[in-house]
Amino acid sequence: MKNVNKRGSTIWITMLVVFLFTFISFLSDRENPIPASLIMSYFVTLIFGGITGLMLSSVLLIIKQFNRDGRKRIPFWSYVTAKGKISRAFAPYDPVFSFEKFEGQIIALIRMTVLADHPENLAFYRGSSFDPYFQDIIEMTYMQALTVNNIHMEGSELCLNLRTWWINYSEHDGAINRRGDCIDITLRRNTAYIEPPGFSITSVHCPACGASFDTVRQRNCPYCGNEYHMENAGFIIEKLALVP
Numbered sequence: 001m002k003n004v005n006k007r008g009s010t011i012w013i014t015m016l017v018v019f020l021f022t023f024i025s026f027l028s029d030r031e032n033p034i035p036a037s038l039i040m041s042y043f044v045t046l047i048f049g050g051i052t053g054l055m056l057s058s059v060l061l062i063i064k065q066f067n068r069d070g071r072k073r074i075p076f077w078s079y080v081t082a083k084g085k086i087s088r089a090f091a092p093y094d095p096v097f098s099f100e101k102f103e104g105q106i107i108a109l110i111r112m113t114v115l116a117d118h119p120e121n122l123a124f125y126r127g128s129s130f131d132p133y134f135q136d137i138i139e140m141t142y143m144q145a146l147t148v149n150n151i152h153m154e155g156s157e158l159c160l161n162l163r164t165w166w167i168n169y170s171e172h173d174g175a176i177n178r179r180g181d182c183i184d185i186t187l188r189r190n191t192a193y194i195e196p197p198g199f200s201i202t203s204v205h206c207p208a209c210g211a212s213f214d215t216v217r218q219r220n221c222p223y224c225g226n227e228y229h230m231e232n233a234g235f236i237i238e239k240l241a242l243v244p
Helices: 002-028 034-073 076-090 099-115 130-134
Strands: 137-154 158-171 173-191 236-242
Touching: 002 076, 002 236, 076 099, 076 158, 099 137, 099 158, 099 173, 099 236, 130 158, 130 173, 130 236, 137 173
Parallel strands: none
Antiparallel strands: 137 158, 158 173, 173 236
């Protein structure tokens, strides 16, 4: 209802501006009497002003939708081209690369990191700092929007910096708050290693002793103590940053 009222106001204001402009223009011609100027201004306003107001209100409504809940930090063109950029980056190293699978993996990594009680224990997290706001988040909803900030190679490692859009629910002093956030994530993966078929971060095999364990819960093998290098099998997070 609020958007409808604002759209109606935009149309009426546009029509008023068109009416005043056309009426003054007609009056400037002394051959046009005032009644005729009023009638001609009315019809011009009704047709041209109404259409212009409708178009203007539609544009403003679209802009508002893209600016809501942090969406303004996700440029439309960057959002549209993200899939192609990422797919081209992986093409030389992964002939069966799936963007949908990749996106699902990255979103899962972000959720697990932010919602973890001790993210420093995660095998796939290598961040040196953690935003205090993340500790208050109790639920996250990914808004299906991702853009590319940077992609480059460092030796055999593919490095990506991506921006993601979320609706987050946080608890602070007993109150539940909802807000839209953009989170930048810096990722790294060693392209010299191919992801094993059926690979899952919840059940990896220690290269030292062969034991299976869950890297979501621990970074080192619980049987031999060997550190598991996730970058040789999947992605690691180097940094998570809240976009101000």
